[in-house]
Amino acid sequence: MKIAVIGGVAAGTSAAARASRVEPEAEIVLFEKNKTISYAGCGLPYYISGVTTERSQLIMNTPEEFQENYGVEVRISHEVTAIYPEEKTLEFEDLVADRIGQEEYDKLIIATGARPMMPPIPGINFERVLPLRTVEDGDRIKRLSGDQNVKNVVIVGGGYIGLEMAEAFDRLGMEISLIEMQENVMPLVNRELAAKIEKHLQEKGINLITGEAVKEFVGDGDVSGVITDQDREIPADLVLFAIGVRPDTELAAEAGVELGVRNAIRVNHRMETNLRDHYACGDCAESINLVSNKPTWVPLGSTANKQGRVAGGNAAGGSNSHFGVLGTAITKVFDLTIATTGIKEEEAEEAGFSPVSLTVNVPNHAGYYPGFKNFVLRGVFDRNSGRLLGAEALGKSGVNKRIDVLASAIYSELTADDLFQLDLSYAPPYSTPKDAVAILGMVAGKKI
Amino acid sequence: MKIAVIGGVAAGTSAAARASRVEPEAEIVLFEKNKTISYAGCGLPYYISGVTTERSQLIMNTPEEFQENYGVEVRISHEVTAIYPEEKTLEFEDLVADRIGQEEYDKLIIATGARPMMPPIPGINFERVLPLRTVEDGDRIKRLSGDQNVKNVVIVGGGYIGLEMAEAFDRLGMEISLIEMQENVMPLVNRELAAKIEKHLQEKGINLITGEAVKEFVGDGDVSGVITDQDREIPADLVLFAIGVRPDTELAAEAGVELGVRNAIRVNHRMETNLRDHYACGDCAESINLVSNKPTWVPLGSTANKQGRVAGGNAAGGSNSHFGVLGTAITKVFDLTIATTGIKEEEAEEAGFSPVSLTVNVPNHAGYYPGFKNFVLRGVFDRNSGRLLGAEALGKSGVNKRIDVLASAIYSELTADDLFQLDLSYAPPYSTPKDAVAILGMVAGKKI
Numbered sequence: 001m002k003i004a005v006i007g008g009v010a011a012g013t014s015a016a017a018r019a020s021r022v023e024p025e026a027e028i029v030l031f032e033k034n035k036t037i038s039y040a041g042c043g044l045p046y047y048i049s050g051v052t053t054e055r056s057q058l059i060m061n062t063p064e065e066f067q068e069n070y071g072v073e074v075r076i077s078h079e080v081t082a083i084y085p086e087e088k089t090l091e092f093e094d095l096v097a098d099r100i101g102q103e104e105y106d107k108l109i110i111a112t113g114a115r116p117m118m119p120p121i122p123g124i125n126f127e128r129v130l131p132l133r134t135v136e137d138g139d140r141i142k143r144l145s146g147d148q149n150v151k152n153v154v155i156v157g158g159g160y161i162g163l164e165m166a167e168a169f170d171r172l173g174m175e176i177s178l179i180e181m182q183e184n185v186m187p188l189v190n191r192e193l194a195a196k197i198e199k200h201l202q203e204k205g206i207n208l209i210t211g212e213a214v215k216e217f218v219g220d221g222d223v224s225g226v227i228t229d230q231d232r233e234i235p236a237d238l239v240l241f242a243i244g245v246r247p248d249t250e251l252a253a254e255a256g257v258e259l260g261v262r263n264a265i266r267v268n269h270r271m272e273t274n275l276r277d278h279y280a281c282g283d284c285a286e287s288i289n290l291v292s293n294k295p296t297w298v299p300l301g302s303t304a305n306k307q308g309r310v311a312g313g314n315a316a317g318g319s320n321s322h323f324g325v326l327g328t329a330i331t332k333v334f335d336l337t338i339a340t341t342g343i344k345e346e347e348a349e350e351a352g353f354s355p356v357s358l359t360v361n362v363p364n365h366a367g368y369y370p371g372f373k374n375f376v377l378r379g380v381f382d383r384n385s386g387r388l389l390g391a392e393a394l395g396k397s398g399v400n401k402r403i404d405v406l407a408s409a410i411y412s413e414l415t416a417d418d419l420f421q422l423d424l425s426y427a428p429p430y431s432t433p434k435d436a437v438a439i440l441g442m443v444a445g446k447k448i
Numbered sequence: 449m450k451i452a453v454i455g456g457v458a459a460g461t462s463a464a465a466r467a468s469r470v471e472p473e474a475e476i477v478l479f480e481k482n483k484t485i486s487y488a489g490c491g492l493p494y495y496i497s498g499v500t501t502e503r504s505q506l507i508m509n510t511p512e513e514f515q516e517n518y519g520v521e522v523r524i525s526h527e528v529t530a531i532y533p534e535e536k537t538l539e540f541e542d543l544v545a546d547r548i549g550q551e552e553y554d555k556l557i558i559a560t561g562a563r564p565m566m567p568p569i570p571g572i573n574f575e576r577v578l579p580l581r582t583v584e585d586g587d588r589i590k591r592l593s594g595d596q597n598v599k600n601v602v603i604v605g606g607g608y609i610g611l612e613m614a615e616a617f618d619r620l621g622m623e624i625s626l627i628e629m630q631e632n633v634m635p636l637v638n639r640e641l642a643a644k645i646e647k648h649l650q651e652k653g654i655n656l657i658t659g660e661a662v663k664e665f666v667g668d669g670d671v672s673g674v675i676t677d678q679d680r681e682i683p684a685d686l687v688l689f690a691i692g693v694r695p696d697t698e699l700a701a702e703a704g705v706e707l708g709v710r711n712a713i714r715v716n717h718r719m720e721t722n723l724r725d726h727y728a729c730g731d732c733a734e735s736i737n738l739v740s741n742k743p744t745w746v747p748l749g750s751t752a753n754k755q756g757r758v759a760g761g762n763a764a765g766g767s768n769s770h771f772g773v774l775g776t777a778i779t780k781v782f783d784l785t786i787a788t789t790g791i792k793e794e795e796a797e798e799a800g801f802s803p804v805s806l807t808v809n810v811p812n813h814a815g816y817y818p819g820f821k822n823f824v825l826r827g828v829f830d831r832n833s834g835r836l837l838g839a840e841a842l843g844k845s846g847v848n849k850r851i852d853v854l855a856s857a858i859y860s861e862l863t864a865d866d867l868f869q870l871d872l873s874y875a876p877p878y879s880t881p882k883d884a885v886a887i888l889g890m891v892a893g894k895k896i
Contacts, residue, residue, distance in 0.1 A: 010881060043816050045874050057816035215877070302874035323869045331874035339873050350877075368491050368505035400878045401849040404885075408853050410872055412860030413744075419621040419773045422859055423738070425778035425787050426750035427608075428491050430848045433458060433753040 003315050004090060004103060005030040005072075006080045006251070007111035009035030010301050011282025013066065014308025015109045015315070023316035028072040028385040029103060031092055033079035036135045042301050045161070046143060049168035052192035058135065082088055082109065083255035085275045086348055106108035107315040110252050111267065111308060113281035115274070123217025129239040141240065145172050154176070154226045156214050157242035157338045159184030163333045165240050166206055170334070177207040177340045179226070180435045181243070184210060189340060190378055192359065193394045200336050207234070226273050245299055247284045252287040253284040260286045264297040269321040271311035279315050281307035290411060291343045291352035291389050308381035328407045335396050339403035342390030342410045345380055355385040360443050362436035364398030366428035373397045377436055379406075379416075381444050390441075398436060406436050416444035452538060452551060453478040453520075454528045454699075455559035456485030461514065462756025463557045463763070464600050468518040471685065476520040477551060479540055481527035482704045484583045485511055487675035490749050492586040493609070496593060497616035506583065514595035524720050525746055531703035533723045547842070549766035555725045555763040558700050559711065559756060560745045561792050562693035570737050571665025577687040580609055589688065593620050598685040600625070602674045605690035606633030609661050611645070611781045612809040613688050614654055618782070627674070628715035634659060637788060640807065641842045648784050655682070694749060695732045708734045712745040717769040729755035734804050735846020736772035738859060739791045739837050740799035746775045776855045787851035790838030792859045793828055802831040808891050813847030815877035821845045825884055827854075827864075834863035839888075850884050857885075865894035 001023065005016045005417070008030050016030045019079050030037070038061040046052040047174065059386025062075040074091075077260040081100075082091040089104050116131035118124055128150075130141055145151050153169050155162045158180030182195035185208070201208050204336055217239060219225060226234045246266040249257075258274040260266035264278035266272055266427070267286075273280050276396060285298035303325050310320040330339035348355035357380045364373050375395020382386055391406040393399040409419060434442070449471065453464045464478045477483070486509040494500040508876050511522040516776070523540075529548075530539040537552050564579035566572055576598075578589055587886050601617050603610045606628030617624050624642075626633070626649065632642035633649070633656070649656050658675040665687060667673060674682045681718055695712040706722040708714035713721055713728035721728050731747035733755060750774050758768040778787035796803035807829045812821050823843020841847040841856040857867060867889025874881055882890070 007727070030620060040814065040816065040876070041883075042881075043814060046817060046876060051818060052780070052816040054816075072632040073642065167881055179663045203618070275812075294745070302872065305881040306868065306886075311773045313615070313839070316658075324871075328871045330875045330878055331761040332692075332875060332877045337878075366488065366491060368488065369494060370499060400873070401852055403874045404879075404883075405856050406847055407872055408856040408860070408862075408870055411866070412856070412862065414856075414860065420754065423774040423776045423789070423857055424489070424750065424852045424855055425776045425789070426748065427778045427780060428488070429780045433488075433490075433749040435750070435852075438754075 001106045002027045002029070002104065003027070003107045003109065005111060006107045006112055007263055007282065008032030008074065008076070009039065009111070009113055009282070010304035011040065011113070011308035011311070012109070012111035013061070014251050014305050015064065015111060015281055015312030016072045017070045018309045018312030019316035020072055020360060022313050024317045028318055030074050030078050031078045031080050032074070032136055033095065034136065035076050037061065037076065038066055038072060039135050041133065042393040045164040045168040047138055048142045048165070049171040051171070066133060076402050080251060083251060084254050085278060088277070107279065109315055110278065110280040110284060111282045112248040112255070112274070112284045114249060115248045116241065117244050118241060119285045121216065123219065123223060124241070126217055126219060128223045129241055130243050133245070141238070142260070142348040143171060144238050145174060146373035151175055152235045152240045153240065154179065154234055154236040155223065155240045155242065157244065158210070159244060159331070160331045161242040162240070166201060166244065166332060167332070167334050167394055168380045170204060170206070174259070175331055177209060179209045179214060179228065181213040182210065186338065190336060190392055193338065193376060193378070193392055196394055197333055197336060197338060198374070200334060202211065205417060206332050227277050245283070247299070249284050252280065252284070261295045263313065266295070270314050271307055271322060272314070278363055279311040281311035287322070289343065290324040290326055294351065294404070295307055296325065296327065298325050300329060303369060315324065326407055326410055327413060328403065330400065330403060337396070338394045339399050340392045341403055341407040342388070343380065344390055346391050348380055348382070353389060354382045356381050356444070358444055360440055362398070362439050363432050364395070365431050369428040371397060372379055375399055375436070377440050379440050379444055381416055381448060383448055387413055388418060388419065388443070388446055402436050416441045416448060420445065449473070449554050450475045450552065451557065452553035453557045453559060455561055455730065456480030456522065456524070457487065457489065457559070457561055458752035459561070459756035459759070460557070460559035461486045462585065462762030463559060465518045465755045468520055468766035470761050470766045472519070474764055475570065478520050478522045479526045480522070480524050481525050481543065482582055482584065485522060485524065486514055489581065492580055493612040493616040494611070495586055497619040500621070513750055517629045517873060521670070523855050527589030528699060531699060533703050536725070555786050556727065557646045557759050557763055558705070558721070558726065558728040558732060559694040559730045560699060560732045563696045564676065564689065565694055566689060569662055569664065571671060573665065574665055574667060574671040576671045577689055578684065579689050579867055580613065580826055581693070583778070588657070589654055589686070590713040591616060592686050593622060594818060596804060596875060599623055600683045601686045601885050602774070603688045603690065604625065604674070604683040605692065606658070607690065607692060608686070608779045610762070612779060613690065614649060615780070615782050618652060618654070625657065626818055627657045627660060627662060627676065629661040630658065634786065637786060638840055641786065641824060641826065641840055644824070644842055645781055645786060648782060652782050666894050676820065691729070695745065695747070697732050700732070709743045709745045714743070717771060718762050719755055719770060720762070727759040727762045729759035731758070735770070738772040738774055740795055744773065744775065745775050747788055748777060772856055775857055776851065777850065778858050783833045785847040786842045787847050788840045788864065789855040791828065791837070791853055792838055796828055796830070796837050801837060803837060804831045804892070806895050807891055808888055809886050810846070811880050812843070813879050817876040820844060823847055823884070825850060825888050827888050827892055829864055829896060834865060834893070834896055835861055836863065836867065847871065853885050866895060868893065
């Protein structure tokens, strides 16, 4: 049996590795158009800032190591240009040898990922206007931000990457402006919480501009400024363009693979596409939201890893499922941690629930133990069943643990009363006798 | 309606406070034999060591504040000496006025707690042989350990209090010996993990003696040494005696209240005893183990708080339940965190499961992010259903979060595959794309 995998980052390498474990006799070929595989994209901001000291730390396996460890043939700088599902053949371009080739397969795993949105704004093609997606992008930004002549950086987009990079550029001593087109940074987060993030960014000296879009990048030869739709001009020696990503699915679509939400590849729990023996996983694929039961697209490394494992196992003859996601996400913005899981009020209404939401200030641990801090916890519950549907948390300490407990609670369809009943660990350095999660449950119980 | 509460620490004050909220018209009287109510017993080691700087930080409410905040009449230095359930009357002794009195009630909440076991070992009554349970105990130990002539301390008992106090005494610059009668410290923890705790204690300079019992405390006027059953003599200017506690239930038993496991008061989910209108909660009461469905006795502040709330609410006419416990517990021993939840292999077998246990070394967060550490995670699963029955964790970082996620998973009867499916949060400072919990689930899945 021959399994071909397109894409060598989180999902593709997870799939190839798993397939080789499930069916050691299978011949597995992995195609990656870039030079690097198996890297931690989420680590790039920390590599750029120097918090992570070695580039090699971000790379779990070189192509040679991956080949060695898993018996997978890795072809870097190979871009797959066409898939012929009927013939089970794909066409690729060897970007180094400048050669076209063909490869047959019995099973195909599509893990083409996502790519940064780069709309045709005038000047977006300046060399120092850059996205951050690949290790190569990271190398470029690291080199430029180390240049003495590069002082002013403009970040376009106030999502996870934009905020993490604000911290990274600040650590490098740069002057930072951040432009977010929406009213608030982190548009997916509750407004009250987003306002707290904004206040924190301003305290850290970030020039924050919300509710304005970029109209043009200007400069002589390369970027020297950004002009917004309100004709504000901001000096810029470097622009990080991070307004979001979209699934990289043109190749699949041209081959007749069905797309779904936001043009991500439609898959079932087994990571099967509409075409027999063709799987998809990772940032190019859909998932199911476990609360609303609706298809969703949440491109995250954690999900990509799981979907890859399931796709690879099934392609190799196993029988695994990925049930779905809660859209759980977390990020560190300077001293703050912001996290979210489950669904928001609007989605809850659309899904037929009667959402009741509430915000509580809760302790990270015992008040008399050093490092005590309150943090903010929000919950969305269903009024009829009491079920927890979604949660958000923000603060300097305690967020990380509670969001995962609540993600587990949502997965298990627990109610407000269950949050009170949970027997969570207590000792003064770690929590309070009534944990933050229990407090959320108690207050919610009253409100419902 | 008149509600009497016996005991003013975690469960008693939770019960009184909740009752006053549920039925503001109720007359509530709280009896406490000591002078302090509503204190954080778990904070005493940190108060003694000076990590917590003010004694007042341990006390959530003084009697006056509690009376003010909740409209509860608080009678400190009042020891209840008899209960007459038929007459709904109790007898008390005012320890200050040296006076006997009687009080009638409609509902009684027994929250008499637990008390340190102090077996009749020769010399146990020396003044400098002390348990640590009340704030007054804490005051005495703090005063003595600040005394220049008190250099050598012997801790008898390697449970939570013994280990937390080892850290406290070390911080105060004392010479510490710790004697544990069992083969290992933390006898309820898996042996491999206990051995790691022991190694850590020894690295910290603790003179650790396991498998030996104390035969005698010797000294002229006060303790100067401890002699073990193997005739080892250890110098001691101060002895912390912390071999465990037992429920304080003689008063209740004499009144005809039925006792259960380890002489704790038998209660149902509503915290009702066998006597109508008589409730019990906290360290004097039983609970149900949610995995084995068997009565258990786990005296912990977190459970006491919840049981108190339920007992108080029900006594005041509400309708609440406490479903049970998982015995979740956590402690900090110098740089290590040790935590446990659910049941062990033996209990699992007794409860009719087919336990499969495994230990994995797992990352706290991304390897390239500062502070990366591996920690140990153990899981006990049922071979037939795949269900997670129990878990333990030990390490320098990451323990705290995972034990609570796993406690939530056990509560929800999740399986090994569910642990893989959980959509837990991922960003490099907080976890790995496959979280430690998912890794445990994956490895368990293979083993099952």
